[in-house]
Amino acid sequence: MAKFVLYKNEGKIYKLEAELPPSDVYVIFELDVENPDDVIFDNGQIRVKTEAEKLSEEKQKKLAELKSYVASLLRQTDYVITKIAEAETLGNTEAVEQLKQRYATQLQQRQAIRQWNEQMKQAIRNAKTLEELRRIEIRYG
Amino acid sequence: MPYNRRPLNPLTPFVNQVVVESNAVNENFNILAQAFVDDNPETHKVKNALNSDNADTVDGFHASLIPAPNVIPVADEYGKLDIGWIGYMFNSVMVINPSPNTIYQETQPCLIMVVSQDLYGLEISPNGTTWYGRFGQEHYYSTLEGGTITFYVPKNWYWRFSAIDDSTNSGFSSNYWLKFVFNF
Numbered sequence: 295m296a297k298f299v300l301y302k303n304e305g306k307i308y309k310l311e312a313e314l315p316p317s318d319v320y321v322i323f324e325l326d327v328e329n330p331d332d333v334i335f336d337n338g339q340i341r342v343k344t345e346a347e348k349l350s351e352e353k354q355k356k357l358a359e360l361k362s363y364v365a366s367l368l369r370q371t372d373y374v375i376t377k378i379a380e381a382e383t384l385g386n387t388e389a390v391e392q393l394k395q396r397y398a399t400q401l402q403q404r405q406a407i408r409q410w411n412e413q414m415k416q417a418i419r420n421a422k423t424l425e426e427l428r429r430i431e432i433r434y435g
Numbered sequence: 436m437p438y439n440r441r442p443l444n445p446l447t448p449f450v451n452q453v454v455v456e457s458n459a460v461n462e463n464f465n466i467l468a469q470a471f472v473d474d475n476p477e478t479h480k481v482k483n484a485l486n487s488d489n490a491d492t493v494d495g496f497h498a499s500l501i502p503a504p505n506v507i508p509v510a511d512e513y514g515k516l517d518i519g520w521i522g523y524m525f526n527s528v529m530v531i532n533p534s535p536n537t538i539y540q541e542t543q544p545c546l547i548m549v550v551s552q553d554l555y556g557l558e559i560s561p562n563g564t565t566w567y568g569r570f571g572q573e574h575y576y577s578t579l580e581g582g583t584i585t586f587y588v589p590k591n592w593y594w595r596f597s598a599i600d601d602s603t604n605s606g607f608s609s610n611y612w613l614k615f616v617f618n619f
Contacts, residue, residue, distance in 0.1 A: 299538060312540030312593055314563040330536040366575045 296328050300335055307333045307340070345424070352427050356418045363432050364411045371400040410434055436462045526618040530611050538563070538595045541588040544617040548585040549599070551609040556597030557586065563593050571596075579604045 297310040300321045309330040314322060325333060327342055331351075334343045343351075374397040381389040394401065414432065421427035442459035444452075472480040491497060499506040502519040510516055526543070533539060557570040574580040581602055588594050601609040 307536070308595060309534065309537040312538050312563075314538070314593075317562075317564050319564040329534075366578070369575070 295324055295326050297322065297324050298330060298333055299323075300340060305335055307335060349421070349424055349427065352424060353418055353421065356427060356430065356432070357415065360411065360414050360418065360432050363434070364407060367407050367434060368404060371397075371404055374400045374404075407434060438463060438466045522618045524618060526616045528613060528615050531614050532610050533596075533612060535596055535598050538593055540591065540593050542591060544590045545588050546585060546615040546617070547588060547594075547612060548583055548615075549609055549612040550581050550583050550602075550607040551599050552581050552602055553598070553600035554584050554596060554609075555599070556595070557584065558595055559586065559588055560593040561589070561591075566595075579606060581607050 298307050299310045299314060300307050300323070302318075302320060307330050309328075310322065314320065321340075323340060325340075325342060327333060332343055332348065334341060334347065374393070377397075378390055378393045381393055414430070417430055418427065421430065436459065439459050439462075442456050442463060444456070449455075468474045468476055470482060472478045472482055493507060496505055496507050498509045500509050500511060500517065502508070502517060508516050508520050525546075531547075551572070553571070553573045555571040555573075558566040558568040560566045570584065570586065572582045572584060574582065579602070586594070599609050601607075
């Protein structure tokens with residue numbers, strides 16, 4: 295059993311490890327869970343989230359984490375794309391081909407990262423339980 | 436007429452006793468009143484206290500250049516207090532591992548620090564209703580970077596944060612926050 299507080303203006307629930315003075319700004323309550331992420335304020339009702347809701351939320355978090363991670367991987371070779379795009383903008387097709395050959399390794403790496411990203415997204419979406427989802431490690435290579 | 440400590444003698448009557456002793460009593464009041472500021476006892480302030488045992492105290496406390504229990508500090512010849520009058524700045528340091536979306540209250544003023552890759556939604560509040568801040572930091576996932584967040588929490592204030600991300604290569608840990616409690 296833990297104590298929580300719902301801030302009415304935020305619609306957000308926090309676990310309470312302190313004594314708050316009486317106020318109309320929030321509502322203090324107790325529930326038989328420990329994690330504030332397990333509690334939801336839904337249609338004016340405070341309740342514990344269902345397993346399906348938790349799984350869905352965790353999937354969204356994992357997908358956001360994956361997106362951020364992949365973006366940081368691609369960012370390291372973004373300069374290649376910029377150079378090719380500049381050559382294309384100038385209509386210099388010869389330069390475009392030269393750049394593609396010079397940076398073939400980096401372009402292949404980017405393609406591999408994108409394929410890995412799609413596989414990871416699918417694995418996250420297919421997870422049936424929280425345990426299965428948590429076992430998915432976001433680490434490339 | 437001089438001050439007479441015992442002007443009334445009811446057991447030894449004499450002629451015009453009432454008039455004589457009444458005058459002596461009035462004179463006594465007059466002499467006693469002169470001991471007070473403006474010759475007025477209602478000021479509650481005595482003019483002089485040359486022979487008082489505690490004339491060099493305030494509310495019974497003596498003054499001192501040197502730190503000691505129950506004495507009043509006095510500045511030295513340079514107008515400074517002896518360093519011994521001031522307690523150690525920090526009373527203690529402890530490791531804490533707070534959770535996101537949890538409200539904490541500090542019963543003593545303290546300085547809290549944490550190293551993290553990301554930290555979001557850090558806020559402090561004097562009363563739990565008005566929140567100040569939304570501090571934090573964010574670093575690129577793959578650059579293995581982190582940063583330190585340090586914040587002061589006044590006595591009895593509340594604080595909370597919404598999310599934290601640890602090191603991606605175990606170069607540091609966000610599970611060990613340091614809390615320095617001020618000696619206050």
